[in-house]
Amino acid sequence: MTIREKLHAFLASRPAGAEAGELVGLLLSGAGSDPELGTRLLRTMLDGDPNFVFDAASGLWSLRRNQALRVPLDEARFTVVDLETTGGRAGPGTIIEIGAYRMHGRRILDFFQTLVRPHGPIPRFITGLTSITNEMVREAPPIEDVLPAFRDFLGDSVLVAHNAAFDYSFLDFEFRRIFGIGLENPVLCTLKMARRFLPSLKRKRLDALAEHFGLSTEGRHRGLGDARMAAELLSIFIDIASRMGLGRLDRLIDDHQRGAAGRRIERHVAAEEIAAIAQAPGVYLMYNERGDLLYVGKARRLRERLASYFNSSVSAKTADLVSHVWRIETRQTRSSLEAALLEAKLIRELKPPYNRMLKAAAPAYFIRLDLMDEFPRIVVSTRLSARRGVMQTGPFIGRTGIERSVRALSRMLGLRTCAGKLAPDESFSPCIYGQMGHCAAPCNLGIDEDGYAERVRRAVAFLRGRSGPLMGELARARDDAARAMRFEEAARLHRELEALAALSSRASRLSQVVTENNLVIVTGAGRDRAAHIVLSGRLAASRELRSLEDAREVSRFVAENFERYRARPVTREELEPMQIVARWLRERHPDEGRVINLYGPRIETAALGWPDAGSDSTIGAHDGSGPATRIDPAAPGPAAGSFASAACAQDDGKGLPFPRTDKPDAADKRTTA
Numbered sequence: 001m002t003i004r005e006k007l008h009a010f011l012a013s014r015p016a017g018a019e020a021g022e023l024v025g026l027l028l029s030g031a032g033s034d035p036e037l038g039t040r041l042l043r044t045m046l047d048g049d050p051n052f053v054f055d056a057a058s059g060l061w062s063l064r065r066n067q068a069l070r071v072p073l074d075e076a077r078f079t080v081v082d083l084e085t086t087g088g089r090a091g092p093g094t095i096i097e098i099g100a101y102r103m104h105g106r107r108i109l110d111f112f113q114t115l116v117r118p119h120g121p122i123p124r125f126i127t128g129l130t131s132i133t134n135e136m137v138r139e140a141p142p143i144e145d146v147l148p149a150f151r152d153f154l155g156d157s158v159l160v161a162h163n164a165a166f167d168y169s170f171l172d173f174e175f176r177r178i179f180g181i182g183l184e185n186p187v188l189c190t191l192k193m194a195r196r197f198l199p200s201l202k203r204k205r206l207d208a209l210a211e212h213f214g215l216s217t218e219g220r221h222r223g224l225g226d227a228r229m230a231a232e233l234l235s236i237f238i239d240i241a242s243r244m245g246l247g248r249l250d251r252l253i254d255d256h257q258r259g260a261a262g263r264r265i266e267r268h269v270a271a272e273e274i275a276a277i278a279q280a281p282g283v284y285l286m287y288n289e290r291g292d293l294l295y296v297g298k299a300r301r302l303r304e305r306l307a308s309y310f311n312s313s314v315s316a317k318t319a320d321l322v323s324h325v326w327r328i329e330t331r332q333t334r335s336s337l338e339a340a341l342l343e344a345k346l347i348r349e350l351k352p353p354y355n356r357m358l359k360a361a362a363p364a365y366f367i368r369l370d371l372m373d374e375f376p377r378i379v380v381s382t383r384l385s386a387r388r389g390v391m392q393t394g395p396f397i398g399r400t401g402i403e404r405s406v407r408a409l410s411r412m413l414g415l416r417t418c419a420g421k422l423a424p425d426e427s428f429s430p431c432i433y434g435q436m437g438h439c440a441a442p443c444n445l446g447i448d449e450d451g452y453a454e455r456v457r458r459a460v461a462f463l464r465g466r467s468g469p470l471m472g473e474l475a476r477a478r479d480d481a482a483r484a485m486r487f488e489e490a491a492r493l494h495r496e497l498e499a500l501a502a503l504s505s506r507a508s509r510l511s512q513v514v515t516e517n518n519l520v521i522v523t524g525a526g527r528d529r530a531a532h533i534v535l536s537g538r539l540a541a542s543r544e545l546r547s548l549e550d551a552r553e554v555s556r557f558v559a560e561n562f563e564r565y566r567a568r569p570v571t572r573e574e575l576e577p578m579q580i581v582a583r584w585l586r587e588r589h590p591d592e593g594r595v596i597n598l599y600g601p602r603i604e605t606a607a608l609g610w611p612d613a614g615s616d617s618t619i620g621a622h623d624g625s626g627p628a629t630r631i632d633p634a635a636p637g638p639a640a641g642s643f644a645s646a647a648c649a650q651d652d653g654k655g656l657p658f659p660r661t662d663k664p665d666a667a668d669k670r671t672t673a
């Protein structure tokens with residue numbers, strides 16, 4: 001890319017123009033801080049080039065072709081469009097209806113509406129949503145006949161739609177296919193404007209906005225009906241934009257390049273490059289202009305994840321990252337589990353600076369009970385510990401709920417909440433929890449070691465899923481309080497019962513896996529598969545699974561290591577993969593890998609997809625008491641609620657932070673508006 005091309009591409013996304021310093025900063029790092037030098041350099045480079053214009057009054061450079069956009073919003077020409085389609089993606093999906101209104105400023109002048117005969121049948125779901133049937137479009141013109149008329153209607157006006165990326169992608173696809181050139185009109189999106197101008201409004205779909213502004217929803221989910229609603233929204237947003245000092249068309253379009261918080265997203269990676277990335281699991285590495293690695297992330301669907309970085313709803317921190325990204329490298333993996341493991345390895349090895357700054361994913365929490373302490377307390381933590389005798393359950397998502405549950409459990413059993421080692425002493429004065437009866441106060445011998453240990457045993461039983469006795473006690477206490485008209489106490493006990501019920505339902509699901517956290521996860525398909533062997537909660541090995549011999553090797557590994565892992569303490573290095581596997585099990589999609597539970601030190605090679613005709617297809621000792629493996633169907637599996645439970649040794653006193661994951665920013669996806 002030449003310097004002029006670079007500046008041209010940058011200014012194309014900045015119709016209102018940019019200062020010389022900003023442009024020079026793009027080209028020469030550091031020079032942008034000297035406005036005098038910037039102006040002189042730009043003048044030398046661009047003076048005489050008819051594509052570039054310098055406005056001495058504002059001190060801004062812009063593209064000549066964008067001069068036409070310097071009109072007040074009330075004088076701008078818009079075409080507000082809504083498409084109904086057979087699917088969510090142009091190509092496989094085709095247009096079945098176009099509805100559009102032509103506007104001059106806030107005034108509606110004309111409309112365009114037609115059904116379009118699609119290439120294939122309309123899915124029943126789309127008919128249910130839009131009420132457009134196959135019969136209705138049977139006699140309709142094909143898109144090849146409709147598009148020339150729509151192009152005339154559109155002219156050089158600004159294309160506007162709600163979630164315009166969707167309508168634009170379909171129209172651009174058909175323009176390229178039919179006319180050999182894409183759609184070149186400027187684009188505005190009422191969804192983006194809603195995010196920008198109404199940040200506190202939670203829902204920003206058309207219905208929600210119509211309800212918010214009291215607009216009619218007549219004709220919803222039909223082209224013209226939705227286009228009318230978007231046109232009315234545009235009128236409202238023109239008003240808001242004008243009051244915010246964005247009353248000129250180029251300024252409003254320019255503002256579209258900014259995130260919801262008003263932060264500009266500088267884009268240096270072309271949309272075509274992102275569109276060419278596979279929709280597959282893997283990791284991505286983002287580099288700056290000098291080739292320095294900035295960020296490593298993982299994704300279940302790489303293309304979708306990377307595209308989400310460039311929409312305007314990203315956070316200010318992400319917008320900052322994106323504006324420094326000039327190159328993206330991707331590495332595909334067989335599954336999101338492998339992507340997460342590879343991401344963690346790359347972050348550990350390469351230490352990208354933005355991985356420390358961006359921690360977008362919701363953290364996962366573990367409930368921890370240190371059974372080696374004389375007076376254990378229940379702790380919620382984002383870290384797993386490698387200390388001996390620590391019982392850990394999880395992961396759980398959502399701190400508030402899990403903390404409320406743990407508080408209720410501790411209070412119910414009178415377990416202490418204070419940190420540190422206790423040295424019980426009769427003269428010690430209990431804290432407020434002891435005084436209120438929420439703690440049995442072992443600190444001042446309010447309870448002895450044996451009595452406290454009995455309570456801890458009950459907590460462990462509860463966390464392993466045997467919640468009945470405790471829940472029954474609490475329910476009785478609540479009913480007694482109600483009968484005695486101690487209503488406040490009854491209400492508190494009821495709240496605690498609810499909190500414990502929530503924990504119990506999660507813990508009982510998880511407890512199935514306590515004894516089942518020996519498993520083999522098979523990822524990939526056909527001959528490109530891998531087996532990830534999890535023994536005692538730990539990722540013991542990952543092996544290719546391309547042949548019967550590979551399957552035998554996995555079987556041998558399980559036979560030789562099953563007992564060894566049960567006896568061997570967890571090491572610090574094992575904690576991170578443990579957390580990744582536990583989280584993957586909790587969050588996996590049904591079609592992502594197969595989970596095979598191990599109930600002993602053997603696995604059939606047939607279970608791994610390689611029947612071994614030459615033997616009983618298993619390797620390893622078997623006491624004949626039952627099946628050694630059970631294949632979990634891909635759909636609902638024990639992994640639906642996962643569990644990482646480890647009684648660990650090797651006291652290094654440190655846990656590891658839960659690794660960050662990336663989560664796609666919520667995008668307004670739809671097949672119709």
Ligand code: SF4
Nearest residue numbers: 417418431434439443
């Ligand atoms: S009462 Fe004693 S043991 Fe209980 S939380 Fe307070 S200080 Fe700790």
